[in-house]
Amino acid sequence: MNNDFLRNNQDKTINIGDIFGTHINSGSKGDIFYYKILDMILRNELKPGDRILEDEMAAKYEISRTPVRDAFRRLAADGLITIYPKRYAEITRFSPESVYQLGIMRLSNDILAGRLAIYKGSDADFKAMRRLAEMCEEFAESGDFYDGTLADCKFHLMISEIGENPLLIKMQNSIYLRVHLLQQQNLLFKMDQASRMAHHGAILEAFENRDSDAYVNLVCRRYQKVYGLDDEIVRQYLPR
Numbered sequence: 001m002n003n004d005f006l007r008n009n010q011d012k013t014i015n016i017g018d019i020f021g022t023h024i025n026s027g028s029k030g031d032i033f034y035y036k037i038l039d040m041i042l043r044n045e046l047k048p049g050d051r052i053l054e055d056e057m058a059a060k061y062e063i064s065r066t067p068v069r070d071a072f073r074r075l076a077a078d079g080l081i082t083i084y085p086k087r088y089a090e091i092t093r094f095s096p097e098s099v100y101q102l103g104i105m106r107l108s109n110d111i112l113a114g115r116l117a118i119y120k121g122s123d124a125d126f127k128a129m130r131r132l133a134e135m136c137e138e139f140a141e142s143g144d145f146y147d148g149t150l151a152d153c154k155f156h157l158m159i160s161e162i163g164e165n166p167l168l169i170k171m172q173n174s175i176y177l178r179v180h181l182l183q184q185q186n187l188l189f190k191m192d193q194a195s196r197m198a199h200h201g202a203i204l205e206a207f208e209n210r211d212s213d214a215y216v217n218l219v220c221r222r223y224q225k226v227y228g229l230d231d232e233i234v235r236q237y238l239p240r
Helices: 002-008 030-042 052-061 065-077 095-120 123-142 145-163 166-184 191-210 212-225 231-235
Strands: 079-085 088-091
Touching: 002 065, 030 065, 030 166, 065 088, 065 145, 088 145, 095 145, 095 166, 095 212, 095 231, 123 145, 123 191, 145 166, 145 191, 191 212, 212 231
Parallel strands: none
Antiparallel strands: 079 088
């Protein structure tokens, strides 16, 4: 799966379906419309609080209301919109508390994902991650913030994929959709690109050395700064 992603993106363009779930099925109007609206949300073209209506979307894209309704349900399950039945759907507004709680979930899940990756991952898996880290750096150097953020999400999601736990992968896909959106909306503390690349390198070094404690320390310190997590919460995860 990891090598498939890298092969599919040799031209340095990223498909959202490659990051968050399966490839778009060109024969399914529901899939196409879902990824169309998802792309607009993640690019911040549809902004927090914007309202979208089934009828208007169906007319604009010349499709029936059924695929629109199905897409809205999927986006609501992703936490990206709120549906007000028989009225409209609204792009999610993230409160400071919801961002904080997301940080706690990300801390817990990423630590589990990393431990599983260290246990199950091969040198070839970590080599593929290193190639993806290089892709992130190339996007940063070119000033492509959107694709750079997607590639960064894929870097972290690849950790879960290496661990091969389907339930965790599903949870992480949902979490990193929100993470990407928060980054696009400038609601997370932004590390400079040099710091982000250094963080990727440190993660890979911990993986290649099969050093779980080093990885956990990295994640704890990083997310404490990004999400402002309390010392007591972080201490629960730090190696003894």
